Amino acid sequence: MSEFSNLTQKPPEEREAEDYVGLFTSFLKNFKDRNGDFKYKERIKEMISREGKSVIVDYEDLISYDAHSIELIENNPVESLEAFGNAVKEIVSEIDLEYARKVPKFFVRFNGWSKTLSIRKISSEHINKLVMVEGIIVKATPVRNKLYKAKYVHVLPTGEEHEFEWPPFEEELREELEKPPYCPICINTLTEDELIRRRFRGVIKLKPDKSKFRDWQLVVVQERPEEIPAGQIPRSVEVVLTEDIVDIARPGDRVAVIGIVRLQKSGREDKTVFTPYIEANNVIVAQRVLEELKLSPEDEELILELSKDPLIRRKIIASIAPTIYGLWDVKEAIALALFGGVTKTSPDGTRMRGDIHILLVGDPGTAKSQLLQYAARIAPRGIYTSGKGSSAAGLTATVVKDKQTGEYFLEAGAMVLADGGVVAIDEIDKMREEDRVAIHEAMEQGTVSIAKAGIVARLNARASVIAAGNPKRGRYIATESPAENINLPVTILSRFDLLYIVRDVPELGKDTSLTSFVLKTHEKAGYVEPDIKPDLLRKYIAYARKHVKPVLTEEAERIIKEYYIELRKRSSEREDAPLAITARQLEALVRLAEAHARMKLKPKVEAEDAVEAVRLMNAVLEQVGLDVETGNIDIDTLMAGKPKSIRDKEVAIIKTIKEVTQAGEECIKFKELKKRAEEIGIDEETLDKILRNLRRSGEIYERRTGCYALS
Known part of the structure; x- marks a missing residue:
């Protein structure tokens, strides 16, 4: 029978802290990986070298070392995690005593857990149990400093001062900061009669500069879209991050959270309804989509x-x-x-x-x-x-x-x-x-x-x-x-x-x-x-x-380059020719060719991929990049909202209005403008359209009805 199974058979009240520490120290010291290396001894040494305070423990290692450990940790997470941290401190003391004294507390962070619990299935049976949930971080507060050990000073009427920490012993402050009901030093030094007489005398003040704080952050983890039942709103749970796992993930990140289910009051103090939240032990960020799909x-x-x-x-x-x-x-x-x-x-x-x-x-x-x-x-x-x-x-x-x-x-x-x-x-x-x-x-x-x-x-x-x-x-x-x-x-x-x-x-x-x-x-x-x-x-x-990260071959590069140069060449043949393609479409061609190669899981972008990318781009340019007046491909139809032929006509109309107003006229009447426009090949319908566009853009205005001037 294993040490862990012996401990799980004991009632919780009979278990000693030393029992936990001894068991976890044994695991950290003696566990060997497949190569026969002492895996966690090496991780602890690496933690010391980077001046960290957390060691990652893999779930698979724990269960292979002793399956009973999982039940023990899951049902008694507070004691187990505290003991695991103390076990790390013991081993650190053996390796580097000075560093062990420098760091007040060490942590074990679990990588994975027995099974994933759905956020919407968190219930009362999970309170004070270790669980793992998966979801997306949708909200996050900035990192704050949370008080966990307050330093108070009791100023007596005589002027004497007693400094003490609160809560006493190994306890820590929870959510509420309440003034200590008594001075521990007075209790230890005064007689019972003196204590009764002086119990409420003097003032107890908080000394923030001497108190102990830790980094603290609150995030909200929501169910992943693909997991939400049809017709239901997504559920979420608040997660508290502390110490070295704050800022480990940002809104939008998909994460697995391992932690203890805790309770907090919902709204007013006198209500009996509580809301669960998770006190995180570790947050694992799914860096890649593949990790979420868990491909076998x-x-x-x-x-x-x-x-x-x-x-x-x-x-x-x-x-x-x-x-x-x-x-x-x-x-x-x-x-x-x-x-x-x-x-x-x-x-x-x-x-x-x-x-x-x-x-x-x-x-x-x-x-x-x-x-x-x-x-x-x-x-x-x-x-x-x-x-x-x-x-x-x-x-x-x-x-x-x-x-x-x-x-x-x-x-x-x-x-x-x-x-x-x-x-x-x-x-x-x-x-x-x-x-x-x-x-x-x-x-x-x-x-x-x-x-x-x-x-x-x-x-x-x-x-x-x-x-x-x-x-x-x-x-x-x-x-x-x-x-x-x-x-x-x-x-x-x-x-x-x-x-x-x-x-x-x-x-x-x-x-x-x-x-x-x-x-x-x-x-x-x-x-x-x-x-x-x-x-x-x-x-x-x-x-x-x-x-698959396909790389362009010389042949694919040549095909894309020739297509791009050919369209640019058309634009340079005549001074008034429209621009057929820009560098933005060139980059799009590369992306399309790479995606086409990815469809076949190819490591290289070959000629066939480039040809298909060119075909798709050309089909789109001929459909939406076409100047409806000239029939030529003009990328400005998309990039600037109007083809070069229209822009040239707008420039001609603006020039005409400018010539008339510079000659001393306040504005040019529509009849005169129409006559001049027809001389340069602009019909009445096109002129109406151009005037509307120029007025909308604020380049011209109607000084009076039917009479136009530059803005």
């Missing part, structure tokens, strides 16, 4: 086997929203966004994003919302939100004040919570202008900066944005530019790598095929068997994002 060796074998299929690309694309007919290029773009390019950081710290952003704009009933919902569902880390119901704070981050405690929390929004994954924003055109501005930084830099209520922070928001919106007038008007059709500023439009116009145009052949597909889907109760099941596809994507 069998999963990895299946993924690698799947990647060898010559039709893997087609199967992945066909598995994106299989109940939606057609839209092959759109589905491929969404697949590429799910896999993503490779994020790079230059030596000077500049980040080159690997996240691919996609925008779908189209007529009602073209399945845009369904595509977004499916993308968020299939992503290893995905969040779906509607632009109409999203504020700037809800998308990025904000600072909120807790009504009960008065504490300020940093609260993460959708883009921060989707860090490392995908955020799907439906009806992005319905968002308020001030809310849309908030996602600029997140889309390009992959961060969210905030400075409010004394909290200055920068949170990671490295998420691909897949957004959808409707045209301004209900349906897309082919004779107008995308910027004129879409109620989005060009600063947002230009940040999307690919923009697709999804139109509902009557076409007999297409409509016949669509009808057959929809009716067959209804015959099968709405279910279409995908080539790759959603759960496996999610794991495949997660594996690719972690393990």
Whole structure:
């Protein structure tokens, strides 16, 4: 029978502190890893060398050393953790006595635990038990200094002073700071009669400068989106971090928290209802999505086997929203966004994003919302939100004040919570202008900066944005530019790598095929068997994002370079030629090619990947980057909101107004302006449009009805 099992059989009241310390000291000293090394002796030495005070103990090691230890620690966490810390101190004393004296307290932090408890299942049976919960940090206070051992001075009427610590012995202050009811020194030195006479005499004062404080932080951990039952709101639990685990994670991080379930009063003091919170022993940050999915060796074998299929690309694309007919290029773009390019950081710290952003704009009933919902569902880390119901704070981050405690929390929004994954924003055109501005930084830099209520922070928001919106007038008007059709500023439009116009145009052949597909889907109760099941596809994507970092080959570089140079060359052939492509699209081509290589788990970006990236980009430029007047590709249609042909005409009209007003006229009448415009090839309809745009931008104004002047 083991030492641990002997101890677990004793009633708690018969267990001595020395029993615990001896057992845990034995484990730390004697445990050997597979190589025969004394694992925890080495970890303690490493802790001393970095001047730390915590040792990480792996759950698997504890259970392999003695399974009874888990039950002991789980049911008596306070005594066990205290004893584990004392055991560490004993071993440190043997190695470096001076360091052991310097550090008042050592800690053992557990890495993993027996089983994960759902946040919504925390109940009264878990009070004062050690548990592990998983979730997302949605709020965090700044780090505070918490008083745990107060130094008081008792000033007697005679002027004599007694200094003492409170609480006495090994106890620590809990939540409330209460003045000591007596002076321990007086009790020890006075007779009973003197104590009764002088009990309430003198003044007891707190001395903060001589009291003991520790770092303290409160965070709120919420259930992960994929774990929330349908139709229910997410549950959360407050977690208290102390000592060297404060600031270990930020809002938006996915974490596993190991700690003791405690109780705190809910609201008024006289209420009998208490709220559970967790006193953290350790916080493990899930750095990678793969860690959250917990891929088994069998999963990895299946993924690698799947990647060898010559039709893997087609199967992945066909598995994106299989109940939606057609839209092959759109589905491929969404697949590429799910896999993503490779994020790079230059030596000077500049980040080159690997996240691919996609925008779908189209007529009602073209399945845009369904595509977004499916993308968020299939992503290893995905969040779906509607632009109409999203504020700037809800998308990025904000600072909120807790009504009960008065504490300020940093609260993460959708883009921060989707860090490392995908955020799907439906009806992005319905968002308020001030809310849309908030996602600029997140889309390009992959961060969210905030400075409010004394909290200055920068949170990671490295998420691909897949957004959808409707045209301004209900349906897309082919004779107008995308910027004129879409109620989005060009600063947002230009940040999307690919923009697709999804139109509902009557076409007999297409409509016949669509009808057959929809009716067959209804015959099968709405279910279409995908080539790759959603759960496996999610794991495949997660594996690719972690393990595959494809590098451009010379052949792929040549194809991308030739395409880019060719389009730029067209722009330089004539002085008045529009700009066909910019460096922003060049970077997008690289990301698309990398994502295409990732789909096949390839270590290199080959020619076929570059060719497909060029095909997708060219198709988008010919659809949305086309100047409807000249028929030429003009990237300013997207980047600046208007093609060069329109800008040139605006400049000509401004020049005409300027010439007339400089000649002494107050303004130029519309009739005269129309005559001069026709001389340079601008018809009346185009002139009306230009005047509206110039008035809207504040460059001209109507001095009186039908008479225009420069602002």
